[in-house]
Amino acid sequence: MNTKYIWLLLTLIGFTACNDIEDVSREEVQVLPELTTGSVDFSSYVAVGASFTAGFTDSALFIASQENSFPNILSQQFAKVGSGDFTQPLMNDNLGGIALGGVQLAGSTVAPRLVFGGAGPVPLATALGRPVLSTTDLAVNNLTGPFNNMGVPGAKSYHLLFDGYGNIANLATKTANPYFVRMASSATATVLGDAMAKKPTFFTLSEIGGNDVLGYALSGGDGTDVITPSTGAVGVGFDATFSYLVTTLTSSGAKGVVTNVPYITDLPHFTTVPYNPIPLDAATAAYLNSVAAYGAYNAGLVQAFAYLVSVGAKTQTEADAEIAKRTISFSASTNNAVVIMDESLTDLTSINPALESMRQATSADLFVLSASSFIGTLAVPGNAQTVNGVAVPLEDKWVLIPSEQATIKAATDAYNTTIASVATSNPNIALVDLNSILQELASTGISFDSFTMNAKLVTGGAISLDGIHLTARGYAYMANKFLEAIDAKFGSNFVESGNVAKAKDYPTNYSPTL
Template sequence: MKNLKIYLFALLTFVFAIQSCDEDVDLIAQQLADNPLPGEVTGTPGSLDLSNYVSIGNSIAAGFQDGALYTDAQNQSFATFLGRQFQVTGVGGGSFNVPSINSANGFSGTNPAGGFFGRFELSLSLLRPLPTAGELPEAFDGDKSSLNNFAVPGMKMTDISNVGLANNGLYARFATSPGTSTVLGDALAVDPTFFTFELGANDVLGYATSGGADEGDITDAATFQANLQTSLGALVGSGAQGVVMNVPLILTAPFFRAVPYNAVPLDAATANALNGGFAGFNQALAGMVQATLITQADMDQRMVQYAAGPNPILIVDDALEDLGPKFDLLGLPATLRAGLEPFRQSRPAVATDLALLTAAGEIGRDLTGSGTVLSGISVPIADNFILTQAEQVNVITARATYNAIISGVIAAINAGQGSTVLAEYDINVQMADIAGLTPALATQLALSDAAIAAADGVLGIVVEGVNLAPDFSPNGVFSTDGIHPNPRGHGIVANAIIQVMNDTFGSTIPLMSVLPLRSVLTTD
């Protein structure tokens, strides 16, 4: 009887377990019915042949980030992201091969203490980018005939057919024949079926990042147009279709926004000491007004007066009259006249001036070791660290001119082909949103209707329900160099290009998820 009880108890336990399992199975089945597992991600190419996608561009398309070209950044460029999305089932894309730099940190400059600097990382304790240890890039030892990314950091529109681009080591390392081959020729040689074209920013960027030092750094419109027509004409003539990116609003990047114009914090004692040092200069200006050598308005913008708290950077403005000859007319002793020499075209910065990111390490630098000749404080900071409003107008005008040319050339080629073979990606739709432009300012900048509509006046861009910042913070979309996107920024660009393709060519290429991508690399 005892054994029978044990048997019956065991049987009841077994039946209860079976019943529980059945209930669990039913519950799981109901959950699956209510929340089905996602099926295989698929897409279609529409009227495009994406079997051999080629990227032509400059540093952004190459994946240059954090001041360097390094392996992880190459693998997280918008071009690489596009290549991956084109390989989704049904889209028909082939492999996408990059000329790997084979370097964890890349090269950003020579270290005065020995060796080389690599990519920058954001120091969370110092709140500024710090360089890693880097290495010089080596020649690409892979199969050059199977490459897909022909983007070269530093390349201008005028360089795409220039054999002299071999002087740029980042092209020479993968050029089929350095000194003879060209980027356009190498790209055409792999028989592309589809391409993205991202050139034009460098035709004005060098001028902007050098503080407007040389207007000759801006490519003239006729040369820009001729090279664009030749390049796109050759690519389309080969049978390829493509998406052409226009020139972004580069002045909204953190390189031009991270350092405020009034980045000189002073206590009252230091401000008073500096004011004592500038008393003679200010008196000289007042004397020149009395002698009708300059106007009161000119004097007002040049006078230096410090106070406790944040103060404007003392800058050089080459648009100002050079007062050197008029200083000579004051009849000052030689030592006093020599003391005025640095201030021939100086003035305190105003809110419309843009201090470059490079100015962060220059402001307050002791130029002589005496502790009294301080860059941007007791003497003007060099012109290449500041972009004045007049210089900004040059940048804005060049961008607007280039973008009008890009739109016109695309329209002309499509008309000549009798169908839409080229689509334009207006990156300023995203840039206007990220920068928090107002519709009025976007209109003033002659942006497209779509960019004006995206200008909501709120800093940052909402992606998958999260607002990403217009900076190189851990929540930002830029890399630590303040110019190039980080991987999340590249994901935003890739998705926007895919949307243009889907809208223009009838494809159904799925968008990628941006938030899982990393932002900036950080260090303590």
């Protein structure tokens, strides 16, 4: 009997074991391949670029944003295959901004960071309810370069070659950059020179050309910050400068990834402020339409163009079209269009000095984000008849009219043609199409793991509170696009092996008390 029961027990154990094996075999177990580097040597990775490369976000650079910069995210993946240390010129705090001798430097790019104030972006000082002074001070705590992350916020293409860009004495003439001053290896160093001093075996060259058009856009195309021409010598024209940067970086056999330039007018900095935000009651609208206000201007337009037609300077069709474009009219509504200056209009001041080149905005016009806090203020404090954007037209610096947008697009297209040509002709270069990525963000949105990101301010998840630079999650997505490009060009398998950034590990918003 004992022998019988022992045999039955063994039989049952055997059936159970078979069932367990069968159950395990039915489970889907994903086995990822081992990470391989392909033809790339990651032992010395150097990142060259501007704000995106540095990790600039929420209108500032600070420790947390630098740690979430896309080059630092990439370096964490490269470390798995023997990459060396990746050094960054970390700021002194998480406040953002730069001071000089205990005095906060003026300007939006060197001020403490923006934070979410409940309804929208606000300065950190507003959220904390107290003044904020950056502890990153050029007079007392500069670092000694060079670094692996050579991202310099605000740098244009030719700035990377300028040997006075890190000289503190040049700050007074605005020919130096405070971010490079604090990280340059010497007062006469260049960004490219310091990058080459790290003897890169692999590099990223990102958003070169972005600031070359961004400065023009941020100033509303008013002429105070011109677009870098495509043509011209090295250090002057974009084409020759970009080619020189790539040639130098690859001169010792290094491989790298470059990016093209996105259409910056797709960014929420230029798409958030509506063209028609003015609420008016019936009485106010009637007054603005009266002869005492814009009624006289409208009548003057008819007279001036009648004169131009009579002397053969305009056809009647041309005159009628411009009169319709320039006629200013308000209504009892919550969405009246603002009044703007438009230098593309016919100059009528020689006929009538009161007929300035102004019109009401349309949906084709784009406004810089800072216009949101300017429209509706008083040009003359205490005088209700001097409302900016209504009684007082908005100056050129607040708005990008269609012709200015076309200028930006033409320059961007020219830059991108050069970048694509350089990448295509050089077997050591891969290309990331940032332009297509931003267009996708702005149109349909992008899925990143279980999250969907778009190009809306505050809520979109990809673009930070300044409306231009990325969030930490946006930089993580950007890092993954670099890894995809490296895999495709050089035969590595970062994506296939699962060695990529995960969306959940990167925030879209930083706390004021960070």
